[in-house]
Amino acid sequence: MLAGDQHEQFMRAAIDQAHQAELLGEVPIGAVVVKDGQIIGAGHNMREKYQQAVYHAEILAIMEACDALHSWRLEDCDLYVTLEPCIMCSGAIINSRLANVYYAAPDPKAGAVDSLYTLLNDDRLNHQVVVHAGLLENECSQMLKNFFRAIRRRRKNSKRKRFRGQD
Numbered sequence: 001m002l003a004g005d006q007h008e009q010f011m012r013a014a015i016d017q018a019h020q021a022e023l024l025g026e027v028p029i030g031a032v033v034v035k036d037g038q039i040i041g042a043g044h045n046m047r048e049k050y051q052q053a054v055y056h057a058e059i060l061a062i063m064e065a066c067d068a069l070h071s072w073r074l075e076d077c078d079l080y081v082t083l084e085p086c087i088m089c090s091g092a093i094i095n096s097r098l099a100n101v102y103y104a105a106p107d108p109k110a111g112a113v114d115s116l117y118t119l120l121n122d123d124r125l126n127h128q129v130v131v132h133a134g135l136l137e138n139e140c141s142q143m144l145k146n147f148f149r150a151i152r153r154r155r156k157n158s159k160r161k162r163f164r165g166q167d
């Protein structure tokens with residue numbers, strides 16, 4: 001078992017990934033995969049940059065971890081992610097046999113771990129994942145709120161400018 005501050009350290013690594021997404025103008029979501037106390041995969045949202053619907057942070061972190069282990073089985077690995085995984089990422093988490101998932105902020109609109117579905121604990125499936133919700137939740141929620149607030153402000157300003165240009 002890892003000590004509590006180690007969990008926090010890995011979530012901070014996921015937050016660093018989220019900040020990298022933000023620098024690219026992406027929604028700030030980041031993830032890391034950890035095995036034996038080491039980060040073996042990291043990823044952040046890159047949907048806009050590559051115009052790829054599946055390029056979520058979790059998918060990219062899982063792909064990197066599979067590459068590192070030369071295996072699709074991440075049985076002894078844990079995922080840390082700043083936002084509750086969606087349906088697609090929950091599917092990838094189950095299919096890669098991850099052991100634990102730590103997520104920070106809930107996603108009431110798309111979360112498939114607790115909010116809309118409980119896919120990681122559906123005993124009809126052949127693999128269940130231990131879920132730990134709420135690690136550094138406030139920090140990660142705030143990061144997303146700030147991002148969307150800045151976008152709204154930018155949109156409002158550009159509308160105002162356009163208006164002025166027309167008269």
Ligand SMILES: [Zn+2]
Pocket residue numbers: 056057058085086087088089090
């Ligand atoms: Zn996702």
